[in-house]
Structures are given as structure tokens and as C-alpha cells.
Amino acid sequence: MKELFFGIDLHKKQFTVYMMNINDEGTYGIFNTDETGYNNFMNILKESLKSGFKINIAVESTGNTRYFKNKIESVGVVVKVINTMKFKVVNESINKTDKRDAKTIAEFLKKDVLPEAKLCSEDSELLRRLVKIRSVMVSTKVKMKNQIHGILLGMGVETKSGQLNSKKGRLRILNELKASNNHNIIEILVNNIEDIEKNIKNIEKEMEELTKEDRVVKILKSISGTGKICAITVRSQIDDIKRFDHYKKVSSFAGLVPWVKCSDEKKYYGNITKRGPSELRVALVQMVLGMIRCKDEKDNILMIQYRNIKKRKGSGKALIATARKFTKLIWTLLTNDELYDKEKLSKEIYLEKIISMQENQRIKDAA
Numbered sequence: 001m002k003e004l005f006f007g008i009d010l011h012k013k014q015f016t017v018y019m020m021n022i023n024d025e026g027t028y029g030i031f032n033t034d035e036t037g038y039n040n041f042m043n044i045l046k047e048s049l050k051s052g053f054k055i056n057i058a059v060e061s062t063g064n065t066r067y068f069k070n071k072i073e074s075v076g077v078v079v080k081v082i083n084t085m086k087f088k089v090v091n092e093s094i095n096k097t098d099k100r101d102a103k104t105i106a107e108f109l110k111k112d113v114l115p116e117a118k119l120c121s122e123d124s125e126l127l128r129r130l131v132k133i134r135s136v137m138v139s140t141k142v143k144m145k146n147q148i149h150g151i152l153l154g155m156g157v158e159t160k161s162g163q164l165n166s167k168k169g170r171l172r173i174l175n176e177l178k179a180s181n182n183h184n185i186i187e188i189l190v191n192n193i194e195d196i197e198k199n200i201k202n203i204e205k206e207m208e209e210l211t212k213e214d215r216v217v218k219i220l221k222s223i224s225g226t227g228k229i230c231a232i233t234v235r236s237q238i239d240d241i242k243r244f245d246h247y248k249k250v251s252s253f254a255g256l257v258p259w260v261k262c263s264d265e266k267k268y269y270g271n272i273t274k275r276g277p278s279e280l281r282v283a284l285v286q287m288v289l290g291m292i293r294c295k296d297e298k299d300n301i302l303m304i305q306y307r308n309i310k311k312r313k314g315s316g317k318a319l320i321a322t323a324r325k326f327t328k329l330i331w332t333l334l335t336n337d338e339l340y341d342k343e344k345l346s347k348e349i350y351l352e353k354i355i356s357m358q359e360n361q362r363i364k365d366a367a
Helices: 036-052 066-073 098-109 122-154 167-176 183-210 215-221 228-238 247-253 276-290 301-313 316-335 340-365
Strands: 003-010 012-022 026-034 054-060 079-082 258-261 264-272
Touching: 003 066, 003 098, 012 036, 012 098, 012 215, 026 036, 026 098, 054 066, 054 098, 054 228, 066 079, 066 316, 098 340, 122 183, 122 276, 167 183, 183 228, 183 247, 215 228, 215 316, 228 316, 247 316, 276 301, 301 316
Parallel strands: 003 054, 054 079
Antiparallel strands: 003 012, 012 026, 258 264
């Protein structure tokens, strides 16, 4: 069968194409990322399909990859999205040009050795954007509060960390500093904080509206100490749990697994990779903190393990270790489509430990 392989180097204003046939013969093309450019490229694809060619297309994952993929796949071809983290041959090239990158992609596509990335659903992408925007707003609000604390400290006014959290507390400070030269600056900051808080509430309402019938969010919220924002954040980042055939892959995706370097007889285990989305790691840690605050969960096997690790290694490492255990809990609940059950969880972990100990003993006896 006749085949064509298209390597795409996609950018904001244009994309470079290298078209290669089965005999390694190829040609370049440059198209603008506007309606005319897309139509010109799609016409080439249509003509190739009419001529009996099988079309293979690959493009790196970037900001406008989804739009490119949806546009090109409307012609009737499948676009393979490349995992850039695993395809360093393009990023680390010494002689790096758009044409060379497109050609390299086409060559690896022809050999069928490109690491593929899966795009999340459009619903999850929308949730991710809302989560990110909310995170930026919360961070901005904290920075403005810190500015007020700094101004007051410079005036010799002693403040407490939670003093600016409520509207009443902020108004009280404004009233006390009416005669001050810094009153206008503080008033501007306070007004901005209140505007940001309103926008945060609007974003949270939008997030709740989008997930009000979502089964995944319902399961996540059933975990003790997990609030709606954490549940929605985890839901948006994980997308479809079927993407992960093992809970360890969820841990790796979240960046909660340690670096491992093994060479000859040397083994080195470093800090966690932090390669996954930071919003997911933060949400998992907050879920752990939420469960710690639940009095009914003190005898929970996860909390017992958390306290044991905390005694040996400190609270920071204990939180991360427990967050990694939470990825297993989440994967199990979502895979089995069941709500959180403390008693069942404790039994399963206990039985798993017994089986693991028996297996280790069997290996020792065999040796």
C-alpha cells in the first residue's frame, strides 16, 4: 500500500511540513496557521487520499496542538501527538531549524518509534484552565495581602497572619489608618483583593456547574477531608482513569515518585521527580491534610502510616509519602467505580501487607 509520512513542526504563526514517501524521498512546505494555510494543507491531504495514499501525520504537543489535530482530522486522517518529554532528539538537536525538526519527526514516524501523548478530553481541558486561573488569582490575592502586611510593618503596626482574611478585618484596618499617608495605597489593595475574591467565587461556581453530575468528582468527594476544589482539580488532571493501567502510573504522572539512577552495582534514589502537573500534587497533599484534620479518621490505616513516617522522617516527607499512597486509593476507587469506605480500605491494605510479607519470606526460603 502507498504511504505518506508528514512531520509537522507547529508554531504560533506557521507550521513547517516535511512529506516523506516510502522510499525516503521528501519535500518541504510552510503554511500559515490561519484559515487559508490550513485549507491549503488540507487540500494536499485530500488529493493524497484520493490518489490512494495512506496518510500518517505526527506533531509535537504544544499550545495549539488540539486545534491543529481537530482541524486536520476533519479530513479523515489520524494525527499522532508526540510526547515531547520522551522525544528529546528534537529539543536537544545542535543544528535546530524548523525544517530539520519536521524531517526528524517524519523519519521517526516512518519507523513507528515516536512516543505518543494522549490529549485530555475538551471538558477536562476546560476544567484545567479554570483550575489554573483560580490558582493564579489565589496567588495574586496572597501577594497583595503580603504587600499590606509589609506596609503596616513599616509603619510599626503589628499584624497577624489571618488578620486580612475577612472583609471585616480589612475594613477595620482601613478605618484605623484613615489619617495615615498609606491609607490610599492600602485601600487600593483591599479593593483589588475583594474584586479577586468575587471572581474566584464565580470561577468556583462555574467549576461546580460543569461537574454537578460528574461521577468521578462524587467519588473523590466521598474521601474524608476532600473538598470540592480538590476533587475537581484531581478530576481535571487525571481525566480518564482508564489511561492508567496501574496505580503506579498515576503516582508517576503526578510527579510523586523518586528519581532512580541505577548503573552497574550502584543504585541512587533521589527526591520526587515533580514532572507532573503541580496543581495535581498540591491537591493530593491538601487531600492528605484534610484527612489528617478528620477526627473519625485517626485510626485509619493511612493515617497510622502517616504518623509512623512522620516520627522517622518528619512531616514534609510523611505528607508526600501519604500523597503517593492516595494515588493508589484514588486509582482503586475510580477503577472500581465505588465510593470511599474506611473499613474496606484498612482491610485491603492489611491483607496486601500480609501477602507481601509472605511473598518475601517465600523468596528468602527459596534462596
